[in-house]
Structure formats: C-alpha cells, structure tokens
C-alpha cells in the first residue's frame with residue numbers, strides 16, 4: 001500500500017472509531033474508495049505559501065541540525081493544528097459543523113499530520129461563544145460571514161478591509177462621529193438588519209467607505225462611515241497594525257461593544273473584547289465536501 005493510502009485509511013479508521021463528525025483534509029490526499037462509515041470528508045483550503053515559507057524559515061540558525069529539524073517539525077505540527085482549528089471554526093460559523101470530533105489530515109511540503117480535534121474545545125469557537133454574553137449569536141455569525149466574504153471576494157477586483165463595532169451602540173455613537181453622511185440614516189430597520197442576507201451586498205459596498213459600521217446587539221446597523229474618537233494610548237495590540245485595528249481595540253476597552261475587524265492587507269479577521277484580541281484567524285475559503 002502506498003503512503004498516501006495508508007494515511008487516508010488510518011484517518012478513516014480513527015474517524016470511525018471515534019465516531020467523528022467529519023474528516024477535514026488540507027492537501028490532495030484522496031479518499032476515493034476509502035470506507036469512512038458515512039463520515040463526510042471535507043477539503044479545506046491550503047494555507048497561503050507565504051505563511052508556510054515563513055514557518056519553515058523561522059528559527060534557522062544552522063548550529064544544531066537535529067535540534068533545528070525537531071524545532072521545524074514542532075513548528076509545522078503546531079501550525080497544522082492551528083490551521084485545522086481555523087478551518088473548523090469557519091465551518092462552525094457557516095453552520096456546517098456544530099460539535100464533536102474532527103479528524104484532520106494536514107499536508108505540507110515535508111509532512112502529513114493526522115490531528116484529532118475536539119470542536120467543543122476549539123479556542124476560536126469558545127471565544128465566539130464568549131461574545132454571546134453581549135450580543136446575539138446569529139449577529140456574531142452574520143458579521144463573521146460577511147467579513148469572510150469581504151476578504152475572499154473584495155470589491156471590483158480590489159482588496160478591502162472593514163470594521164464592525166457591535167453592541168452598546170449608544171455609547172459607541174457618543175464616542176464617534178460621521179466622516180460622511182450616514183448612508184443608513186432614516187432607513188427602515190428591514191434595510192439595516194444584518195441578519196437579512198439581502199442587505200449584505202450593500203454592507204459590502206459601504207465597507208469601502210472610510211470608518212466603521214456601528215451595529216446594535218440585535219444586528220440593526222446604526223451607522224456606517226463612522227470615525228471612532230478614541231484615545232489609542234495604552235492599547236496593546238500586535239505591532240504593525242494601523243488606525244482601524246487600534247481604534248477598534250480602544251472602543252472595546254471604553255465600551256462593552258465587541259469589535260470585529262478584517263484587514264485590507266492581510267485578510268485576517270480579528271475580534272476585540274475589553275481591549276483584548278480574542279480571535280485572530282485567516283479568512284480561508286469554505287471547505288468543499290467530497291463525500
């Protein structure tokens with residue numbers, strides 16, 4: 001039996017024995033003719049090459065080749081597990097996977113990992129659930145779906161970013177001002193409801209405006225093109241992030257709002273709560289179901 005077949009058979013056997021909810025594969029491993037016992041197989045998108053290259057090159061000091069190799073394997077294993085966690089979190093947001101065990105097979109240039117992942121312990125999903133103490137879960141899911149879409153499709157061939165400040169909207173409005181006329185002012189709630197998919201195209205259109213969206217805890221958009229008047233001092237966020245992220249983190253410190261940002265440059269979705277970054281994930285394409 002060839003190597004690929006052994007890996008696929010093993011992943012399928014583990015899945016059957018653990019009664020997994022799904023098998024998720026990053027790579028080209030074929031499950032054709034493999035008995036999964038009815039467990040669906042999903043193909044998730046591979047990580048961008050830039051991230052893998054960065055991972056492989058990090059920490060190369062050339063002093064101890066064996067240690068270096070061990071470190072590299074550890075880094076790859078951590079990255080593969082992280083990749084699976086992110087892909088599982090995306091499927092959770094999309095409503096395809098809710099709970100249980102996922103068996104992941106993540107292939108990189110030099111290794112294949114079989115990862116047994118418990119969705120209930122997924123730190124990204126736990127963080128999303130934490131937000132439900134303040135805003136409705138459907139609102140959080142809708143904003144995350146729109147954010148993935150903004151990153152994956154952009155607008156007229158251009159990459160775009162966005163920020164949504166959700167909940168405590170009265171306080172958020174007090175601490176911000178319009179950069180341009182508010183496009184949502186005076187419109188009926190049905191056109192401002194983020195839970196209604198028919199409104200998503202216009203949200204994507206308005207995400208090209210400077211400023212942020214202010215959304216209440218029930219998902220009704222109060223404003224777009226809003227500038228946050230916050231004191232960005234003492235906001236401890238990842239170096240290199242600009243005004244959008246700093247102001248989003250700061251408003252989550254000054255109010256009980258949750259801030260969701262997607263960066264124009266890196267396509268990374270971040271969630272800030274109480275000035276802390278509680279979610280940081282790549283916006284990967286949704287998985288494709290094979291069987």
Ligand SMILES: Nc1ncnc2c1ncn2[C@@H]1O[C@H](COP(=O)(O)OP(=O)(O)OP(=O)(O)O)[C@@H](O)[C@H]1O
Nearest residue numbers: 161210211227228241242243244245247263264265
């Ligand atoms: N205080 C603020 N309130 C609202 N929007 C802001 C604020 N500061 C910046 N922005 C918005 O963020 C956009 C991007 O700014 P900047 O590049 O500095 O942020 P960033 O955090 O690096 O985001 P990205 O990674 O998407 O570029 C600006 O065009 C503006 O629309």
